[in-house]
Amino acid sequence: MRTARIDRNTSETQIAVAVNLDGTGVYDVSTGIGFLDHMIEQFARHSLIDIECRIVGDLHVDQHHTVEDSAIALGQAILEALGNKAGIGRYGSAYSPMDETLARVALDISGRPWLVWKAAFSQPRLGEMDTELFEHWFQSIAQAAGITLHIELLYGQNNHHIIEGIFKGFARAMRTAVTLDPRKGDAIPSTKGVL
Ligand SMILES: [Mn+2]
Numbered sequence: 001m002r003t004a005r006i007d008r009n010t011s012e013t014q015i016a017v018a019v020n021l022d023g024t025g026v027y028d029v030s031t032g033i034g035f036l037d038h039m040i041e042q043f044a045r046h047s048l049i050d051i052e053c054r055i056v057g058d059l060h061v062d063q064h065h066t067v068e069d070s071a072i073a074l075g076q077a078i079l080e081a082l083g084n085k086a087g088i089g090r091y092g093s094a095y096s097p098m099d100e101t102l103a104r105v106a107l108d109i110s111g112r113p114w115l116v117w118k119a120a121f122s123q124p125r126l127g128e129m130d131t132e133l134f135e136h137w138f139q140s141i142a143q144a145a146g147i148t149l150h151i152e153l154l155y156g157q158n159n160h161h162i163i164e165g166i167f168k169g170f171a172r173a174m175r176t177a178v179t180l181d182p183r184k185g186d187a188i189p190s191t192k193g194v195l
Pocket of ligand 1 (some may be wrong): 160
């Protein structure tokens, strides 16, 4: 079973995260930030990764620790569930339209964390969530899961569409990258023999 569970308690956040890479996109998300819940739910639904993500964070300080730690824990859980990465697609990409917006996400589960982020928002907040934290969320999950992640907003106006298009594109790219390819069998998808 490609599953993992991360329980992480610090003075800033108490987190319980669980993933099933071979799920159907079922989710149970509660971070205390409604808009972040909405995005993680989109990620689960469109990646088909089952995700449980429960956080009690220090939101009386600000949203930074909660947003960051949700991405770190989710990334750690995905990395652990991937095991030695035998047989995975490894690469994934998606063009992600949402009404007037088009985003592109391309990624490699490479073990070499990197984020290229070319997107910006015209609003400081969506719901109660600070839009500057979205880049940090992707930076944190790329770092924790060892993903080379390129995200670009090609065009778009509506801030909700922009970030939702990006999350859904990330989800579909991850679906391709984590899915087992039966033609690969137990082979590690690298000529180096390790990922
Ligand atoms: Mn929405």
